[in-house]
Amino acid sequence: MKMKEKTANGGGKLYSFKGVWPKIADDCFIAPGARVIGNVEIGSGSSVWFNCVLRGDIAKIQIGKNSNIQDGSVVHVDSGGFDVKIGDNVLIGHMAMIHGTTIEDYGFVGFNGSTMDGSYIEKHGMLAAGSLLSPNKRIGTKELWIGRPAKFVRNLDDEMIKKLSKAPEEYARFAQQFLQED
Numbered sequence: 145m146k147m148k149e150k151t152a153n154g155g156g157k158l159y160s161f162k163g164v165w166p167k168i169a170d171d172c173f174i175a176p177g178a179r180v181i182g183n184v185e186i187g188s189g190s191s192v193w194f195n196c197v198l199r200g201d202i203a204k205i206q207i208g209k210n211s212n213i214q215d216g217s218v219v220h221v222d223s224g225g226f227d228v229k230i231g232d233n234v235l236i237g238h239m240a241m242i243h244g245t246t247i248e249d250y251g252f253v254g255f256n257g258s259t260m261d262g263s264y265i266e267k268h269g270m271l272a273a274g275s276l277l278s279p280n281k282r283i284g285t286k287e288l289w290i291g292r293p294a295k296f297v298r299n300l301d302d303e304m305i306k307k308l309s310k311a312p313e314e315y316a317r318f319a320q321q322f323l324q325e326d
């Protein structure tokens with residue numbers, strides 16, 4: 145049997161699982177090659193880039209407004225009650241693995257970063273590129289964590305916060321340009 149599929153704005157594919165379809169705001173960009181499955185909600189202005197997989201099968205994935213999940217990233221949930229909650233203006237870099245994690249507004253996961261079940265990133269918290277946030281660890285607001293496993297290294301200064309905060313806006317604009325290529 146073949147799974148039921150629809151094409152999202154941008155060309156990515158949506159699949160229903162156990163009768164539940166993803167709910168995607170009309171102005172989201174879901175790039176070609178991306179697959180969004182089951183219980184997934186994505187808010188206005190957010191984007192899911194080429195070849196991402198967002199699988200909301202055994203729990204829920206919720207993504208707010210103007211957030212971006214960059215190319216090749218995987219977002220999954222866990223049957224132990226670990227939903228994925230991603231707030232507004234969150235940046236998830238290329239090839240990230242987000243598993244059973246909550247990320248508050250303006251949270252940042254660098255490319256090739258991984259987050260494990262029960263982990264949590266507070267507002268403006270940053271996981272550096274290539275870093276691994278182990279189960280149940282919590283990055284506090286404006287904290288930078290680096291390494292595998294990731295450890296707290298320092299608080300981000302105002303200049304860095306300003307720079308990082310602009311990136312989701314730029315991505316949201318970029319996504320609208322890609323949508324116009326349809």
Ligand SMILES: CC(C)(COP(=O)(O)OP(=O)(O)OC[C@H]1O[C@@H](n2cnc3c(N)ncnc32)[C@H](O)[C@@H]1OP(=O)(O)O)[C@@H](O)C(=O)NCCC(=O)NCCS
Pocket residue numbers: 236237238253254255271272273274275290291
């Ligand atoms: C964390 C980050 C901001 C750099 O922080 P920084 O403190 O300014 O880093 P520096 O360049 O001053 O390096 C300080 C030290 O940390 C190390 N370091 C820096 N980034 C590192 C990382 N991601 N992982 C491991 N070590 C890292 C450096 O090698 C250096 O080590 P040394 O003191 O032994 O020479 C950067 O690595 C990062 O992750 N950027 C995110 C990029 C990204 O993913 N963008 C999303 C896609 S658009």
